[in-house]
Amino acid sequence: MNQIENFLDNLKSLIQKSILFCVEGGNFQQIDCVPDIIIEVPTNSSYGDFSSNVAMICSKLFKMPPRNIAQIILNNLDCGSLPIAKCEIAGPGFINFFIDDRFYTEVILNILKKKNNYGKCCIGGGKRVLVEYVSANPTGPMHMGNARGGALGDCLASLLDLAGYKVSREFYINDAGNQIAKFGHSLDIRYQQILNKNEDNPPLPEDCYQGPDIKELALDFYNKYGDVLLKKDDTVRRKELVDFSLPKNIQKMKKDLDRYNIHFDRWFSEKSLYDSGEVDITIDEFKKRKLTFEKDGALWFKATKLGAVKDEVLVRSNGVPTYFLVDIAYHRNKFLNRNYDICIDLWGADHAGHVDRMKMALDAVDIDSNKLKIIIFQLVRLVKNGKTVKMSKRSGQAVNLSDLLDEVPTDAIRFIFNMKSANSQVDFDLSLAVEKNMENPVYYVQYAHARICSIIKMIKKIEKDLEIEKIVPIVGVFKTEEEKELIKLLFNYKEEIISAAKEYDPSKIMKYLLSVATSFHKFYNSCKVNCDNRDLMLARLALCYCTKIVIKNILDAFKISAPETM
Numbered sequence: 001m002n003q004i005e006n007f008l009d010n011l012k013s014l015i016q017k018s019i020l021f022c023v024e025g026g027n028f029q030q031i032d033c034v035p036d037i038i039i040e041v042p043t044n045s046s047y048g049d050f051s052s053n054v055a056m057i058c059s060k061l062f063k064m065p066p067r068n069i070a071q072i073i074l075n076n077l078d079c080g081s082l083p084i085a086k087c088e089i090a091g092p093g094f095i096n097f098f099i100d101d102r103f104y105t106e107v108i109l110n111i112l113k114k115k116n117n118y119g120k121c122c123i124g125g126g127k128r129v130l131v132e133y134v135s136a137n138p139t140g141p142m143h144m145g146n147a148r149g150g151a152l153g154d155c156l157a158s159l160l161d162l163a164g165y166k167v168s169r170e171f172y173i174n175d176a177g178n179q180i181a182k183f184g185h186s187l188d189i190r191y192q193q194i195l196n197k198n199e200d201n202p203p204l205p206e207d208c209y210q211g212p213d214i215k216e217l218a219l220d221f222y223n224k225y226g227d228v229l230l231k232k233d234d235t236v237r238r239k240e241l242v243d244f245s246l247p248k249n250i251q252k253m254k255k256d257l258d259r260y261n262i263h264f265d266r267w268f269s270e271k272s273l274y275d276s277g278e279v280d281i282t283i284d285e286f287k288k289r290k291l292t293f294e295k296d297g298a299l300w301f302k303a304t305k306l307g308a309v310k311d312e313v314l315v316r317s318n319g320v321p322t323y324f325l326v327d328i329a330y331h332r333n334k335f336l337n338r339n340y341d342i343c344i345d346l347w348g349a350d351h352a353g354h355v356d357r358m359k360m361a362l363d364a365v366d367i368d369s370n371k372l373k374i375i376i377f378q379l380v381r382l383v384k385n386g387k388t389v390k391m392s393k394r395s396g397q398a399v400n401l402s403d404l405l406d407e408v409p410t411d412a413i414r415f416i417f418n419m420k421s422a423n424s425q426v427d428f429d430l431s432l433a434v435e436k437n438m439e440n441p442v443y444y445v446q447y448a449h450a451r452i453c454s455i456i457k458m459i460k461k462i463e464k465d466l467e468i469e470k471i472v473p474i475v476g477v478f479k480t481e482e483e484k485e486l487i488k489l490l491f492n493y494k495e496e497i498i499s500a501a502k503e504y505d506p507s508k509i510m511k512y513l514l515s516v517a518t519s520f521h522k523f524y525n526s527c528k529v530n531c532d533n534r535d536l537m538l539a540r541l542a543l544c545y546c547t548k549i550v551i552k553n554i555l556d557a558f559k560i561s562a563p564e565t566m
Contacts, residue, residue, distance in 0.1 A: 003106070004083070004106035004109075005494075008039050008050070011039060011082060011097070015037050015077065015095075016034050019054075020034060021076050022073065025076075027076075028058075028069075035058060035061070038053060038054070038057075039051070039097075040052075040053075041488070041492065048088065048097050049098055049488065051095065051097065052097075053093070054073070054095065055067070055070035055073060056094075059093070070089045074095065083101075083102035083106060085098045101475050101478070102475055103491075104484060105477075107487050107490060108487065108543060109472065111490060111549055112468075112469050112542065112545070112546065118493065118550065118553060119493040119496075119497050120164070120494075121163055121494055121497055121498055123163050123502070124165030124166070125165075126164065126166050127166065128166050128339065128341045129165045129341065129342045130167075130340040130344070131157040131168070132345050133149050133150060133156075133171075133346040134149055134150045134153065134257070134346075135172040136253065138173055138250050139182070139183040139186075140209060140211055140214075141211070141213060141400040142256060142400060142401040142402070143399060143400055144380045144382070144399045144404065145379070146401055147380070147401045147404055148380050149346045149347075149377055150260060150262050151414045151417035152346055152377055152422050152506065153346045154261070155559075157169050158557040159497070159504075161557070162501070162557055163498065165501075168266065170264055170266045170267075171253075171267045173271075175271045176270045176273075177270065177326065178323075180242060181238075182209065184242045185208055186208040186209040186214045187217060187238065187241040187245055188234065188238045190214050191221060193218075194222045195230060213249075217244075217249075221241060256401050256405065260414070261414065261559040262559075270326060273326060273330060273333065278337075282325060282329040282365070283325070286314065286365065289364065289365070291364055292314065293311075297317035299313070299315040300313055301313075301324075301364075303357065303361075306360055308357065308360060312357060324358075332365065332367065335362075335367050336367070340371075341371065342373060344373045344375065345372070345374045346422070347376055348377060348379075349377065349379060351376070355376070358372070359372060376422065376423060377423070378425040379425055379426075380425075381425065381428065382399060382430060383427050383429050384429070384430040384431050407434070408433045409433070411442050411561055412434070414559065415441060415510065415560055416429075416442070418506050418509075418510045420507055422505070422507075436566075445513055445517045445551065446561070448547070449548060449551045449552060449564070450563050450564055451521075451524060452545070452548040453564040453565070454565070455544050456468065456541070456548075459541055468541060468542060468545045469545075471542040473535075473538070473543075477535055477539040480527055482522050483523060483527060485522075485523075486516075486520060489515060489519050490547060492512075493512070493550055496512045497509070509554060513551065513555075520544075
């Protein structure tokens with residue numbers, strides 16, 4: 001079983017041993033180390049089931065034509081007990097491997113044995129990873145950018161879980177600083193307007209929050225406490241309005257995210273960085289390294305000393321720390337106080353310009369910026385019947401997460417937002433997302449799972465004592481291309497997890513999942529499961545069950561339902 005579980009690793013190791021043997025024997029010149037062995041699945045099955053370009057990679061190293069290198073490697077390659085039928089050299093020097101019938105049976109047996117653990121790997125080595133995402137400003141409703149960032153971040157965290165990392169999920173609450181001051185000011189004006197029974201007295205400044213949610217919060221306070229704040233000064237009045245309103249907004253966020261199947265291990269308060277003194281400690285760290293100067297009453301970071309185009313303000317002339325400074329303190333907290341090995345932030349495209357300066361600032365205070373991974377995600381365009389639409393039921397200006405959740409099933413939102421890599425813009429088709437047909441990608445995958453459940457249920461009515469997990473397909477029973485293609489796809493699941501985790505890209509798994517569903521539907525249309533040949537029926541049933549395991553494992557990990565009937 002270990003042979004098939006680590007088939008590609010074992011094959012890479014055997015190729016490496018062959019090269020080293022040839023070096024020792026004088027067939028190749030001496031080298032310091034063997035290049036990484038890459039094994040891929042050819043697009044054309046006539047070129048083999050697996051292929052390596054190692055001979056071409058080694059051509060300059062050994063100063064020999066690739067085909068000559070490939071032949072020497074093959075002459076000294078012992079595939080041992082691996083299920084390989086033959087090896088061939090093709091084209092400019094590809095080494096192609098053709099698997100034998102044992103491979104297909106062993107893949108099925110391995111999946112049946114692993115079940116829910118199938119595909120999981122340990123490339124993460126238990127490293128502690130903190131994924132911070134959504135982190136919407138709590139002064140108003142969450143918007144479409146938060147919706148996409150939420151789906152991307154949550155599925156990325158799940159992907160890293162599968163890859164063997166120890167993952168924590170975090171929401172950073174911006175509950176201090178300028179935005180909270182503006183929030184309090186906005187609430188104060190709306191509260192006074194209610195007291196004066198006049199929406200224009202006092203007038204709401206343009207730089208205040210204009211949304212209807214501010215009016216509603218002020219009215220909620222008034223309905224509960226009346227004019228209790230009427231005679232209090234601005235500072236006290238605004239603080240009490242914020243203390244009343246902010247928890248309501250945060251609770252609304254948690255409620256919406258719960259509907260979105262997103263749950264955080266920690267909601268981290270920005271205010272706690274001030275209360276704990278970590279903002280002041282961070283200022284001291286810059287001063288200690290002589291990386292600050294004062295100008296126009298503000299405290300600046302000498303970023304140009306470290307190669308930046310311009311210096312950055314840390315503390316404004318009014319004594320208020322900039323968001324940049326507080327964010328540095330927050331990341332120091334992640335790395336130094338909580339000892340995370342890797343921290344991943346998901347930021348909207350409008351924050352792309354902050355990446356380099358954040359990494360520079362961390363390096364400046366002796367934190368390895370390579371441990372910070374910042375994923376920038378692009379915008380979402382909502383379309384319906386080919387036209388851009390706005391969906392907000394409240395303001396008519398912005399699309400809120402709650403509006404989207406009212407219109408579209410959570411499964412579809414999470415799936416569609418992860419079909420493209422973060423750096424690609426997404427056109428979210430509202431019409432397609434709610435359709436219950438094979439054009440809808442999430443329906444297409446879920447239908448494959450439900451179809452398998454139906455097959456299993458049907459055969460269990462005939463074979464009442466059948467235990468699918470104990471089926472052992474006869475070697476050679478799988479003969480059709482549809483069967484073999486599906487099994488090879490299932491086998492490749494672990495490699496897909498590894499590749500996606502290395503690139504921090506859950507969209508690779510969604511694309512793989514669609515490929516599995518497509519391959520299964522082809523298999524279903526070409527290969528009858530409940531056939532007269534019982535050995536073939538059992539083998540195909542086991543293949544269906546293994547496909548179900550892989551589909552459900554992915555959907556469960558990404559918090560998308562796997563219905564048994566549709």
